Amino acid sequence: MAADASFTLAYVPGVTPDKWVRKWQERVPGVPLHLVQVPAAGADGMVREREADAVLLRLPIDKTGLHAIPLYTETTVVVTPKDHVVTAADEVGPADLADEILLHPHDDTLEWEQPPGRPAIERPATTADAIQLVAAGVGLLVVPQSLARLHHRKDLTYRPLAEVPQSGVALSWLEDETTDLMEQFIGIVRGRTVNSTRGRQHEQAPAKRKKTERDGKKPAARKSAAKPRPGPRAPNGKRGKPRRR
Numbered sequence: 001m002a003a004d005a006s007f008t009l010a011y012v013p014g015v016t017p018d019k020w021v022r023k024w025q026e027r028v029p030g031v032p033l034h035l036v037q038v039p040a041a042g043a044d045g046m047v048r049e050r051e052a053d054a055v056l057l058r059l060p061i062d063k064t065g066l067h068a069i070p071l072y073t074e075t076t077v078v079v080t081p082k083d084h085v086v087t088a089a090d091e092v093g094p095a096d097l098a099d100e101i102l103l104h105p106h107d108d109t110l111e112w113e114q115p116p117g118r119p120a121i122e123r124p125a126t127t128a129d130a131i132q133l134v135a136a137g138v139g140l141l142v143v144p145q146s147l148a149r150l151h152h153r154k155d156l157t158y159r160p161l162a163e164v165p166q167s168g169v170a171l172s173w174l175e176d177e178t179t180d181l182m183e184q185f186i187g188i189v190r191g192r193t194v195n196s197t198r199g200r201q202h203e204q205a206p207a208k209r210k211k212t213e214r215d216g217k218k219p220a221a222r223k224s225a226a227k228p229r230p231g232p233r234a235p236n237g238k239r240g241k242p243r244r245r
Contacts (some may be wrong), residue, residue, distance in 0.1 A: 006032045007181045009051035012040045013127070014146035015169055017056055023188045028087060031181065041107050047173050054185060058109040058144070059168040068172040074144040076110065076166050077158040079134050079151075086140070091160045101139035103130040110142065110165045127151065 007024070011017050017035065024033045038046055043057040044066060056155035061068065078097065094116035102117030105124040120139050124130040130141045131151040148158040171189055173182055180194045208221060 005030075006034060007054075007185065008034045008036060008052045008183070010036045010038045010043065010046040010055040010057075012038060012055075012057050014144060015058075016146070016148045020185070022187050024185065026207045027188065028181070028184055031220065034058055035233040039107060040109050041204050044172055047192055050174075051063045053177075053179075053182060054173040055170055056169060056171055057168050060111055061172065063169075065173075066172050067175055067178070068170045069186065069189070070168050072169055074167045074169065076142060076161045076164050077145045077148050079131065079143060079148050079156055079158045080159045081137065082155055082157050083135065084140075086159060087157055088161060091162055093162050094164060097140065097161075103139045103141045105130040105132055105141075109144070109167055112165060114163065115142070131156070 007028075009017060009021075021033055021035065024031075036046070036052060038052075038055070040058055043055050044061050046052040046055045047066065056071075057071065059068070078086060078092060086092055086100075089096070097117040100117040101120050102115055103120050103124055104112075104115050105127050107126050117140065120133075124133060127141070127143060127147055128151060131153065133139060134141050135153055135155055142161055142164065145158070145160075171186070178186075
């Protein structure tokens, strides 16, 4: 491995690569891992333009020319003021938001056919902007749970939202650039152990052979114990001892 080798990992807001970075430092201590946070929109461009070796992003994306390993699916939540009526339930559905104004920022990664609620007059530019509007009482916001945690405020809370699209997080990199370092990181995010063989089957070792077979000799046939031959019968019908010669 080259002395100046390094690995650059891009990631979108809300994704936390810390545990994988720690594993990398344990397994590949001689290769620095550089982290770069990037906006969710166009995150795949980081690897397409070779500005990063890999990127942790949210699906869906255009997978042309890319590998994308799904890692996990996030819970979708609705962000509301703490005193909003929605907070009375442990979980809500689209019907519970039918009369609410729902903010739909331009960097939203949820794949909607039709967002619930009533649309706001204008779409916020970013999720961070939409959070500010929720705090101001303008409307509610539907996001992956990690983004609700990332933009946590004391005056806001969130509830799980059922029966709506969910965000999938994936590891993506260029199809033609699966380097040894890339294989190392894939193994880390997939939970492979240090001694893993990357999914290859070990050839089974031949059964232990006998020493004579290892030496190229055939095992000698076992000789059965010879039984003493009976002696001649005496005139009285009894067998006598065999004569000496």
